Amino acid sequence: xxxxxxxxxxxxxxxxxxxxxxxxxxxxxxxxxxxxxxxxxxxxxxxxxxxxxxxxxxxxxxxxxxxxxxxxxxxxxx
Amino acid sequence: xxxxxxxxxxxxxxxxxxxxxxxxxxxxxxxxxxxxxxxxxxxxxxxxxxxxxxxxxxxxxxxxxxxxxxxxxxxxxxxxxxxxxxxxxxxxxxxxxxxxxxxxxxxxxxxxxxxxxxxxxxxxxxxxxxxxxxxxxxxxxxxxxxxxxxxxxxxxxxxxxxxxxxxxxxxxxxxxxxxxxxxxxxxxxxxxxxxxxxxxxxxxxxxxxxxxxxxxxxxxxxxxxxxxxxxxxxxxxxxxxxxxxxxxxxxxxxxxxxxxxxxxxxxxxxxxxxxxxxxxxxxxxxxxxxxxxxxxxxxxxxxxxxxxxxxxxxxxxxxxxxxxxxxxxxxxxxxxxxxxxxxxxxxxxxxxxxxxxxxxxxxxxxxxxxxxxxxxxxxxxxxxxxxxxxxxxxxxxxxxxxxxxxxxxxxxxxxxxxxxxxxxxxxxxxxx
Numbered sequence: 231x232x233x234x235x236x237x238x239x240x241x242x243x244x245x246x247x248x249x250x251x252x253x254x255x256x257x258x259x260x261x262x263x264x265x266x267x268x269x270x271x272x273x274x275x276x277x278x279x280x281x282x283x284x285x286x287x288x289x290x291x292x293x294x295x296x297x298x299x300x301x302x303x304x305x306x307x308x
Numbered sequence: 309x310x311x312x313x314x315x316x317x318x319x320x321x322x323x324x325x326x327x328x329x330x331x332x333x334x335x336x337x338x339x340x341x342x343x344x345x346x347x348x349x350x351x352x353x354x355x356x357x358x359x360x361x362x363x364x365x366x367x368x369x370x371x372x373x374x375x376x377x378x379x380x381x382x383x384x385x386x387x388x389x390x391x392x393x394x395x396x397x398x399x400x401x402x403x404x405x406x407x408x409x410x411x412x413x414x415x416x417x418x419x420x421x422x423x424x425x426x427x428x429x430x431x432x433x434x435x436x437x438x439x440x441x442x443x444x445x446x447x448x449x450x451x452x453x454x455x456x457x458x459x460x461x462x463x464x465x466x467x468x469x470x471x472x473x474x475x476x477x478x479x480x481x482x483x484x485x486x487x488x489x490x491x492x493x494x495x496x497x498x499x500x501x502x503x504x505x506x507x508x509x510x511x512x513x514x515x516x517x518x519x520x521x522x523x524x525x526x527x528x529x530x531x532x533x534x535x536x537x538x539x540x541x542x543x544x545x546x547x548x549x550x551x552x553x554x555x556x557x558x559x560x561x562x563x564x565x566x567x568x569x570x571x572x573x574x575x576x577x578x579x580x581x582x583x584x585x586x587x588x589x590x591x592x593x594x595x596x597x598x599x600x601x602x603x604x605x606x607x608x609x610x611x612x613x614x615x616x617x618x619x620x621x622x623x624x625x626x627x628x629x630x631x632x633x634x635x636x637x638x639x640x641x642x643x644x645x646x647x648x649x650x651x652x653x654x655x656x657x658x659x660x661x662x663x664x665x666x667x668x669x670x671x672x673x674x675x676x677x678x679x680x681x682x683x684x685x686x687x688x689x690x691x692x693x694x695x696x697x698x699x700x701x702x703x704x705x706x707x708x709x710x711x712x713x714x715x716x717x718x719x720x721x722x723x724x725x726x727x728x729x730x731x732x733x734x735x736x737x738x739x740x
Contacts, residue, residue, distance in 0.1 A: 239413055242611045243372075270416045271711065279381050279417030281410060294376070296604075 232262040234306065237273050237293075238282035240266075247282040247296045254302040262306075341638040345628030348676070352624050356448060358581055361617075362588045363514040364444045369609030370510065371440065373601060374503055375403050381414075384422045384431075393423035394430055398466045401435030402443075411435045412705065416712040424481050425713075429721055430470030432709070433728075436699035437462035441616070445675050446695065448518060453740055454688065458695045461732040465696070469724045476720055497601070502554050509547040516540045517584060537580045541573065544587060555602055557594055565590030616671055623673025631680025638680065646685035649694075652737030654730070660690035661729040664698035665722060668705075674698045689737015697729035 234251055238244025248266060255262045267273070267285075276285055280294030284305065291305040332338040380403060382388075383396040397418065404414055411432065419428035436442070438459050447455025474481060519536040522529040532539070548566055551557040569590065573583040595606035631645070632638035649656045669677070674695065682691050701722060710718045 239410075241410065242615065270413050270708070273413060274416065274420045277421060279385075279414060279421060281413045294381075 232260050232306065233265070233285075233287055234262055235265045235267050235285040236282060237267045237276060237278050237285060239270065240268055241281075243296060244282040247284060250296060250299065250302055251284060251306065254299060255306055258303055258307060260306070337637075337639065340636075341629050341632065344632035344636055344638050345625045348628030348633050348680075349621065349624050351633070352620075352676070356445070358585050358588070359517045360444060360448045360514070361620075363510065363517070364441050365609045365612045365616075366588075366591065366605075367507070367510050367514065368439075368441050368612050369605050369607075370507065371403050372608040372612075373605045374498070374506070380404060381417075381422070384418050384427055386422055388423045388427075390423065390426075393427040394467050394470055397423065397427035397431040397470070398434050398463045399438070401431060401462075402438045402440060404431075404435065412708055412712075415709075419712060424474065425477055425717070426470040426474030428470075429473045429724075430466040432721075433469050433700045433725060434462040434466035437696060441612075441672060442675075442699065444514065445672055449675050449679055450682065450691070454692060454695070457692050457732075457736050461692060461696055461736070465728040465732055469721070469728055472724055473717070473721060477717060498554060502550075506547075506550050506554070509543050509550055512543040513540055513547065516543065537573070537577075540580075540584075541570075544569075551594070551602075556600075557598060557602060561594055565594060619670040620672050620676070623670060624676040627673075627676035627680040631677070631684055634679065634683030637684065640684070642684040645681055649681065649686045649690040652687045652689040652734060654734065656687055656690045657693045657730045657733040657737065658726070660686075660694040660733060661697045661726045664694040664696070664729065665701045665726050666703050667698065668702035669698050687737050688740040689733040689735075691733075692736045693729045693733030696732060697725050701725055 232255065234255060236244060236248045236251060238247065244266075248264065252264055255264075273279075273281070273283070276283065276290050278285075278290055278293050282296070283293040284291050284297070284302075286306055286308070291308070297305060380396070380400050384393055384400070388396075401411075404410065414435075415428050415432045418431055419425055422428070443455055443459050446458050516532075516536050516539045519533050521533050524530060545566075548562050552559055552562055565587065569583045569587045572586055573580065576582055592606060592609075595602040596610075597603075598606075628638060630638045630640050649660050664674075678686075678691055678694060681694075682688075706718060706722060709721070713721065
């Protein structure tokens, strides 16, 4: 079971990343759960300064941008 | 009847009915205020949308896509040079704070993981005031001196506030243990000088297209004014080349846009706005139908437009209703405005700062509201004070800041913002 978290305060970019990551994981046929983290004090625990950030299995794999679909798949499976 | 779930629609209907029942139609002040609101919206639509807001959205979109936030943040990380960190945090709002929702997370990041409370509060103060959209629209609507004063004031005083915050809380700062910052790899797609030229072209188009007519019909400024469309076209051509060379936009597509724009420009020289509008539509089509980063650029531009235009329209309507166009009155009598924030007394500046600090302004709506206030007799100094304290703080975001800084530091920060905004308002008001 993969855990995918999106860190962001709820701006347009964060929602876009959420949808893109959800789609990527679906297309990969993974078993996963998605979570939105909106509490800024939680971001600190992950060491994230620039949102939106993508956290896969408690590891920050991207921050501050929306990776392309191919890149997302690669980041999620890694 | 299930009142538990039905009371809400009932309240809505009742209040709608009461408002309609007591609608002050026919009272001349109210009727006049409605007309003022409509006139003001029309004026914004005619004067500011095509030449100013549309290019500004493209620039803001490009900043969001082509400038890597992570590369700026490395100057504000835990290992950052302290002197450099103050400089970077005071100006980086112009590229980091394009979307107002990113300001607070960045602030808490700089505070907790990065360069500490000084640079973090400096960023929080200057960020919302110096984002590109805010500066462009301030200068356009409220005049260049106020636009420039807003940017310069925000940058200078943010450093003062940052240093003071650091000084007050230096003991706690020293005891704080540094957190690790996660820094995923940064992809560099294009050398910095190419990006610089790209942004310079777009900013030049914006500046020259909006070049104001000077009072005298002689001198360099008037020369530039009389040639502004030729200069703008030259930069537009330059932008076309940049897109072709470095952004992989096909030449035939660019020509498909450039040729009609040129034909319209030559055929209707008295309506340059027509060419400009077609050019903007063309650029939208080019970028939105492309693959990769150009499409992303348009996506961001579109997001900004979608997010900001309705807010601004609403803000302009409210400002027009309450305050009217410059020189006219809305619902609020001019004497009230004059009494509260007229002239340049310490009281007027302080009042403007305090109101600005607590009131919430949706992105950019501070500008039409301020325009209305200035038109009703607000002094230039208090106007600057409000512009500085307004976007940086509001009651809702004070509550968020409190969860990051704690109550004591938040109160000190709010007081500093009010004091500094008052002082900069008084200095500016003294000269203008």
